[in-house]
Amino acid sequence: MKSFVCNNESARLEALRQYQILDTPPEEAFDDLAFLAAQICNTPIALINLIDANRQWFKAKVGLNLQEMPRNKGFDSICMESGEVLIIPDTLADKRFATNPLVTSAEFAVRFYAGVPLLAPGGEAIGTLCIVDRVPHQISPQQLEALQTLSRVVVRQLEIRRNSVELATVKQEYNQAREALQQSESTLSSFFNSSPMMMGIAELVDNEILHISDNPATAKFFGLTPEAMQNRLARNMGATDKRVSQWIRCYRQAEHSQSPVKFEYSYDTPQGEIWISATVSTIAVSSGSRPQFAYIAEDITERKQVEQKICEQAALLDIVSDAIAVQDLSNKILLWNKSAEKLYGWKSEEAIGKQSDDLLSIESLTQHLEICQTVLKNGFWQGELHKSSKSGKKLIVESRWTLIKDEHFQAKLILVVDTDITQIKQLEKQFFHAQRMESIGTLASGIAHDLNNLLSPILMSVHLLKAKSCDQQINQMLSIIESNAKRGADLVKQVLSFARGIEGDVQGQTATRQHTVLQLKHLILEMRQIISQTFPKSIAVYTEIQEELLPICADSTQLHQVLINLCLNARDAMLTGGTLTISAENIWIDETYASMHIEATVGAYIIVTVADTGFGISKEILDRIFEPFFTTKELGKGTGLGLSTVMAIIKEHGGFITVSSYVGKGTEFKVYLPAVNQVPTQSLEDIEIPIGSGECILVVDDETAIQEITKTSLENYNYTAITASDGMEALAIYAQYKDKISAAIIDMMMSKMDGATTIRTLQNINPLLPIIAVSGLLTSEQVPIDKTAEYTAFLPKPYTTQELLKTLNAVISH
DSSP: OOOOOBOOHHHHHHHHHHTOOTTOOOOHHHHHHHHHHHHHHTOSEEEEEEEOSSEEEEEEEESOOOSEEETTSSSHHHHHHHTSOEEESOTTTOTTTTTOHHHHOTTTOOOEEEEEEEEOTTSBEEEEEEEEESSOOOOOHHHHHHHHHHHHHHHHHHHHHHHHHHHHHHHHHHHHHHHHHHHHHHHHHHHHHHOSSEEEEEEEETTEEEEEEEOHHHHHHHTSOHHHHTTEETGGGTOOHHHHHHHHHHHHHHHHHTSOEEEEEEEEETTEEEEEEEEEEEEOOOTTSOOEEEEEEEEOHHHHHHHHHHHHHHHHHHHSSSEEEEEETTOBEEEEOHHHHHHHOOOHHHHTTSBHHHHTTOSOHHHHHHHHHHHHHHSEEEEEEEEEOTTOOEEEEEEEEEEEEOTTSOEEEEEEEEEEOHHHHHHHHHHHHHHHHHHHHHHHHHHHHHHHHHHHHHHHHHHHHHHHOOOHHHHHHHHHHHHHHHHHHHHHHHHHHHHHHHHHHHHOOOOSSOOEEEOHHHHHHHHHHHHHHHSOTTEEEEEEEOTTOOOEEEOHHHHHHHHHHHHHHHHHTOTTOEEEEEEEEEEEEOHHHHHHOTTOOSEEEEEEEEEEOSSOOOHHHHTTTTSTTOOOSOTTSOOSOHHHHHHHHHHHTTOEEEEEEETTTEEEEEEEEEBSSOOOOHHHHHHHSOOOOSOEEEEEOSOHHHHHHHHHHHHHTTOEEEEESSHHHHHHHHHHHTTTEEEEEEESSOSSSOHHHHHHHHHHHOTTOOEEEEESSOOGGGSOSOTTOTTEEEEESSOOHHHHHHHHHHHHHO
16 A cells, blocks of 8 residues: 655655754664664665755665765665655666666666655655665565564654654753743842832732732831731731722722832821832732732832922022023933923923924024033033024023033033023114114215205206307206206205204204194095006005094195105005005004004004005015115115105104015005194093993913903903913813803914914804904914904004004904
8 A cells, every 4th residue: 555645845854854863973773773674685785865855865874885975866766756665676677777877887886776765754755764785686575574664663763863852952941941940030039138129919808908928128117027027917017098998999900900000109107208109010810819919119208308309499490580491411401490481482391301402493503512512611601592482483582501510520411591682682673773873864964965065056057057058959968967966956855854854853853844733634635646647557546544533743745755755665566566555543552552662652643554565575674674775776766765764754753653564465654643632531532442341352362461461451441351371271261251252362473372273263163253363473464364254353563452442342343
C-alpha cells in the first residue's frame, strides 16, 4: 500500500527544519541505525540522507567519506520525491540509470541501490535510508522489510531528538523565568520594605477594610509594626468612619472602572493639618474570593504648604496692574497673572506651557533673541516692545526682564513685567504731530510772507506792461507770466491760511478774519450746487442735513475752502465714478468722548461728514495726509497743502477733524465745529436725548472701563444694564435672561468669542433681537449685520452718550 506523501516542497522543508538537525555533529543513535542497515543487507555502504532545498546532507554514513552532495546527483532525490521504495539491482542493466554520474564515475561506480523514504508524521518526505554496493546485488523481502522498519526508527529517533531539544529549551526558559521572578520578587520586596511611601494590600470585608500586607512606612504612620497590622481592620487601627467610607468608595470605583483611582484628603492631628495623596487599584483574584486592592499613599503636606504659599504670592501678583509672566530658558510660560490675561486676552490656562514668542507675536524674532542673550549675560533688560494680543490688537509695552537664579546661582527662569503704554504712545504721537505742525506753521508763515513780497510787484508790473505794449506775442507772454503769478498767489493764500490757523491755535491769538454766526446748511447746499455743475456725471452727490441744525460762529469763506478741498479730494479718489455724501448733524460731546480724543472738549458741536466710495487710503499714508506739502498725486497736480490748510482752518475755529478709510471701500472725513449759544442744561439734555422705559440692555465688551461707563450712562437715562466680558459669557447671560433683555450692545473685537460670532449666535436664538455692533477698528462695511434691518446698527468708537442713546432708541423703537 502506497503511503501518503505531502508533495508541497515548502511544507516538506518546514518539516525538515523543525528537527533542527542539519549540520549537527554525528550522533551515536543515528550511526548505529546506518551500521545496522549495512549489516542486515550485507552492503558496504549505508546512508541516512536528509535532503534540503539544494543539497543532500548525510546525518549518518557507513563506507562513504562525503558529508553532503548536490540534490540532483544520485538516486535519493528520486526515491524521496516518489515517496516509495526504490530498488536498482544493477544500474548498468537499467537504461534509466546507466548513464548516471554515480554509475559511470570511477570514484563511485555504483552498481546497486536500494532506498526507503523517511516520512515525517505529517507525511512529508524529508530524506531517505539507503544502501549501496559497487557490484550488482539482490535484496530479499526480509531485508527490505527490515530496511523499512529501520527508516521508521530513524524518524522516531528524529522525533525523540526534537522533543529532547524542546524539553531542554523549556527547562532553560523555566530556569531563567524562575531566576527573573526571584530577582523581581527580591527587588519588589526591597522596594516595598524600604519605600518612604505607604503601600500595601487590603480586602473589602462587608463595610470594612481588612489589611492583608503593609510595608514599614504604613506601619510607622499608624504607630504599629507590619506584623501587628496584618489581618487587622482599619477601624481597629484608629481610622474614622468617614475616612473608611471614603477609602471604600474609591476601592469600589477602581473595581468598577478597572483602572487606578487617585484622591487626596486631609485630617487634623495634634501637630497640625496633614495631607495624604493615595492611589488604589484592583488586584485580579479567582472568582468567589473577596476583592483585593493595592494602595500607595504619601504625605503631601509639605507640597500643599508650598502650593498654598505660591497661591498667596500669585494672588499678590494678580493685584498689580502690570502684566507679569515667568518663563523658563526655552521661553515656555510658567506663570501668567490676571493683568496679563486682561492685557493680552489669553487666559492663564491657555498661556501656561506655550512659547512666549509664539503667543505674543513679538514683531522681530532677532530682537527677541538679542533680549534673551542680554538677560542671560547681564541679568536684566528694559525697553519698549511691540506685541499683539489674542485678538490681533497691536500693543506697545514697557518691558522689564529679570533673570532668576537657583540655589546654585545657575540661570533658571526669566521674570517679565510688561506695562501697557499703547495709549501713552498714541497721545505722544498726537503731541509730537501738533509740535511738528506748529514748527511747520511758523516756517510756512515766513515763507508765505516772503513769497507775497515777491509776487506783488510782479503782478502789478505785468498789468502796466500789458497796457503799454501793442505787440501780440509780448502780450501773450505777459499773460502767461500773469497766470502763473496768480497761481503762485493762490498758493501763498493757502500757505497763509495754514500758518494763521496753526499760530492762532498755539499762541491763543484772535483770528484776523471776522467770524459771524451762520447756518452751515446754506454752505452745504451751495457746495452741492457747485459740485453738481462741475463734477463728472458719474459721481452721485447726496446731502443729509438734520432739521434745526445749530448755528456756528465761523468765517464762511474759510469753511467754503474746507468743504471744497474735501470734496475735490473725494472726486480725485473716484476716477471711475461713485457716491459723494455730505451730511451735517448736531452732537453733544460728553466726558466719555472727550477723554478718548485729545482735541475734544465737552459741549455742543456740529459734525460735517464728507464721505466717498473711492479707492481709500492705506494706513501708512493715512498718518501723514495732514502734513504740509505731502501729496500722493502726480507731479504738477497737487501742492500738498489742501488738507493741512483744512486742519489749520478747523483748529482756528476751535474744532477738530478725524478720518477713517478702508482700502477699496472709501474714505470718510468728520469735521467737528463748536456750536454757539448751546451750553446745555439738564432739562435741555433730557429733551434732546431719548429716554429709556426701563428696558434691560446687554452690554458686551472686554474693556471694563467701557462696560462701566456704558452701564452708568444707560442707567442715567432710565435703562437697566447687564454686562459681559466676552461672547461666551454673553450667550450664557442671554440664555438665562432672554425674556428680560430688550437689546444688546456688542464689541466686535473680543477674546474667546469675537463679536461677529456672538451676533450670529444671538440672531440664531432670536432673529429679532435689536443689536448695536460697536468697534474702534472696523468700519460698518466689515460688520456682519443686516444693513437693511431696522433693528440692527453699527456705532464706531469712540461714541458719545448722545450717539449711543440715539442709536439705541432707533433699534428698540423698530
